[in-house]
Amino acid sequence: MTQASVVLALVVVTALAFDFTNGFHDTANAMATTIATKALRPKTAVALSGLLNLVGAFLSVQVALTVTNAVVKIQNSNGTPKASLVSDGGSALLLIILAGLAGGIIWNLFTWLLGLPSSSSHALFGGLIGATIAGLGWAGVNWNGDGSKLDGVVGKVLLPAVLSPVIAGVVALVGTWIIHRITAGLAARYTDQGFKWGQIGSASLVSLAHGTNDAQKTMGVITLALIASGDWTDTKNIPFWVKVACALAIALGTYLGGWRIIRTLGKGLVDIAPAQGMAAQSSSAAVILASSHLGFALSTTHVATGSVLGSGLGRPGAQVRWRVAGRMITAWLITLPAAGVVGALMWGIGHLIGGLAGALVVFALLVAAAVAVWLRSRRAPIGSHNVNDDWDVAAGPEHAAAVAAAEAPVAPAPATVTAAS
C-alpha cells in the first residue's frame, strides 16, 4: 500500500463518517414531531426513517459530482479536479477534502452534544470553505457565482438559509391554523387518529427526500477524491461500492437516531399536538420538494425547524420557547464559520506536518474529538427511553443534568472544539 492510497483510504472513511453524522443529525427533521405526538414509537420512527433514507440514497442515480462547485473552486465544471491540485498524486486536494470533512464532523458532533439542530450541509460546506481558504486563499472560494444564476456561498448557502425557515414557518402557520379551524368541535379520537396517519405519510416523504439529497453529497465528495488520486476517471458515474457505502452510512446514522436533537425539536421548541405535527411535517415536505424542483438549494434542518416554529405560532394558545429558538438560530449563524475554522485548523496542522503523517494526525485529532464528545454525552444520556419527557419538569437529578448540558452556553469540550467555538 503506497502512502497516497493510505491518505485516500482516510478520506473515504472520514467521508463515510460524515455521512453517518449527517444521518443521525437529521433524523429529527423527519421524525421529531412524529415521535413527540406519539404517532409512532421512537424506535419505529427511526427505523422507518432509516429505511426510507436507504431507499432514497439508492434512488439518486444522477451524478452529484460537482457538489463542491457551489462553494469552492477545487473542481472544473465537468467535475474533474483542478489540474493544479492533483500534480503530486492528488495529495493537495485530498488534504483539503480531509480537513474540510473533519471540520464538518466535529461541528456536527458538537451541536449534537448540545442538542441543537444545525444544518449538516452548512457544516460540510463550512469545513470545505475553511480548508480551501487555508489551502488556496480567499480566491479559492466561490463567494457569489458568476451572476448568471443563484450560485456561490451567498446564493446557495446564505440566502436560502435566511429565506427557507421563514417560508416553511409561514406555510406551517397557515396549515396549523386552518386545521384547527376546520376540526374544532370534533371528538379527539377522530382527529388524533386521522392526523397520526397524516404525520406518518408526510414524515416518510421528508425521509425519502433527505436520502436522495444528502447521501448524494458524500457520494460526490468520495468520487472526487477517487478521481484526484487517479483511482477513478468516469465523471458521469459513481462507483457502485461508493453508492452502497454512502447509502448504508446515512441509513445507519438515521437509525441510530440523534435523540438529543429529536428531543429539542419535538419537545423543546413548542409542545406539539397531532394536528400541528401534521401541519409542520406537510409544510416541510412541500417546501423541500418544491424548492428542489425549482433548483432552490436549502437545508432540510432549516426547513424543519421553521415548520415546527410556525406550527407553534399557528395553534391558538400554544407557546413557543423563544429561548430555545434563539439558541438554535445562533447555532445556525455560527455553523458555517465555526466548521470553517475547524476545517482551516485541520488543514494547517495537516500541511505543517505534511504528507501521510499530516493526514494521520488530522484523522487522529478527529477520532479524539469524537471520543471526547461521546464520553461527555454519556454524562446525561438521552435516548428513546426519555426523548419524550416533559421539557420543563425536572424528573430527577439525571434530567436536571441533561437540561443543564443542553442549556449551557458552551460546554467544556475537547480543545479542538472549544477553540473553534
Place this chain on the structure above:
Amino acid sequence: MSDNLGFALEGAWKVLFAGLVLGAGLPLLFALGIRSLAWGAGGEAEVHESGVTGPKAQPIGTVLAFVLFAIVVLGIALGITFVVASGFGKALSFEHIYPTIVPKH
C-alpha cells in the same frame, strides 16, 4: 450579491406559493376529510351537549371523506414521483396541467 438576492427572492416566492398550495392545501383537504368522516359517523364523533344524543349519521359524509382522502393520497403520490424522477435525472412538467415526466434540462 445583488444578482443573487434577486434570484433568491424570485425563487422564494415560487417556493412559498407551491408550499402553501401543497403544504397547507393538502392538510386543509385532509382536515375537511376528517370533518366529513365525523359528520358521516354522527353520534359521539362530534362534541355536543351532554345528555342529548349526537347528530344523526350522514352516509354521504363518509363518501365525501374518502373522496377528499383520495385527493390527498394523489398529492402524496405526486411528491414521491417527483423524488424518484429527480433521482433518475428526470423532472416533473406541469406544462399540460396534469404532471408528466420529462428529461431534466
